[in-house]
Amino acid sequence: MVGIITYGAYIPRYRIKLEEIARVWGDNAADITGGLGVREKSLPDMDEDTATIAVEAARNALLRRDLDRDAIGAIYVGSESHPYAVKPTAATVGAAIMATPVMTAADYEFACKAGTAAMQTCMGLVGSGMVKYGVAIGADVAQGAPGDALEYTAAAGGAAMIIGNDDPIAEINRTCSFTTDTPDFWRREGQAYPRHGGRFTGDPGYFKHVQGAARMMLEQAGTKPSDYDYAIFHQPNAKFPQRVAGMLGFTKEQITPGLVVPRLGNTYSGASMVGLAATLDIAKPGDRIFVTSFGSGAGSDAFDITVTDRILDEAVFNRGAAPSVEGLLANPIYVDYARYAKHKGKIMVQK
Incomplete structure (x- = not known):
């Protein structure tokens, strides 16, 4: 049976409260937060992007289960914010987790479901016997124009699901x-x-x-x-x-x-x-x-x-070896709009 053999997530520590965004644009913070049901959102550090988030999520998955890197035959990264228009994020992930050369690697785009599409592809490759393990990642440093409704929720983070049929946890x-x-x-x-x-x-x-x-x-x-x-x-x-x-x-x-x-x-x-x-x-x-x-x-x-x-067999899988999503959400660092805009590249610093 094909399934998830390990998983990991990564969320940057920086946050901005929606009321701070509303303050800048003159919107009613109570209406915004109440209408969306969102209080705050994550944003990347200055040196973080979709590639670094994807790498960290994959590394956290491998902390929970140390796989033979040579057996990773596929890496697919789904995102709307790949750092390069022409240069695969997936190849960077493969090198960072020491899984290269990889049999097949590619970047996926289908708006917010590109990561789950990557999971389906890995399921097919593992199920057919073409690869032993496939890494499916959904990660984004989501974009929202200044003052646009999207800016209130567009956040940063991602998760990796490693697919295989060798003692899956799910x-x-x-x-x-x-x-x-x-x-x-x-x-x-x-x-x-x-x-x-x-x-x-x-x-x-x-x-x-x-x-x-x-x-x-x-x-x-x-x-x-x-x-x-x-x-x-x-x-x-x-x-x-x-x-x-x-x-x-x-x-x-x-x-x-x-x-x-x-x-x-x-x-x-x-x-x-x-x-x-x-x-x-x-x-x-x-x-x-x-x-x-x-x-x-x-x-x-x-x-x-x-x-x-x-999932509870520590000889196979150690859930506590990597941060939980709850742990990644804890201890945030809050910023004001100016610092948020700097982190997101909405304003450029002249050197």
């Missing part, structure tokens, strides 16, 4: 996807910030696709929401995943462990995978996890996952 029972051409969000080549078609964002974009993939998964698996202990839905804010969970029949208790967006913001390609990592941090053998990502443009990937006994 078996992936099934996956499926639901995709249409829906122009709810885009960024053209050379543009610094994405744009969004407001009326397409909610029902035609997020809710149609998340429900489409989720209902397809429930039908294919022959399951119902109450069969799962936990559920993770893409979290661009705190309101959308809670609403779609209720529409599908999932409870607040099922989604709360993976709902990290109120203290993190939207890490784009990392969002669903960081939520999954937070859930795996507390999961027990036999727990069943339902995951549905979403990427603008638009599509969703759904997964049915069962946690195995190996």
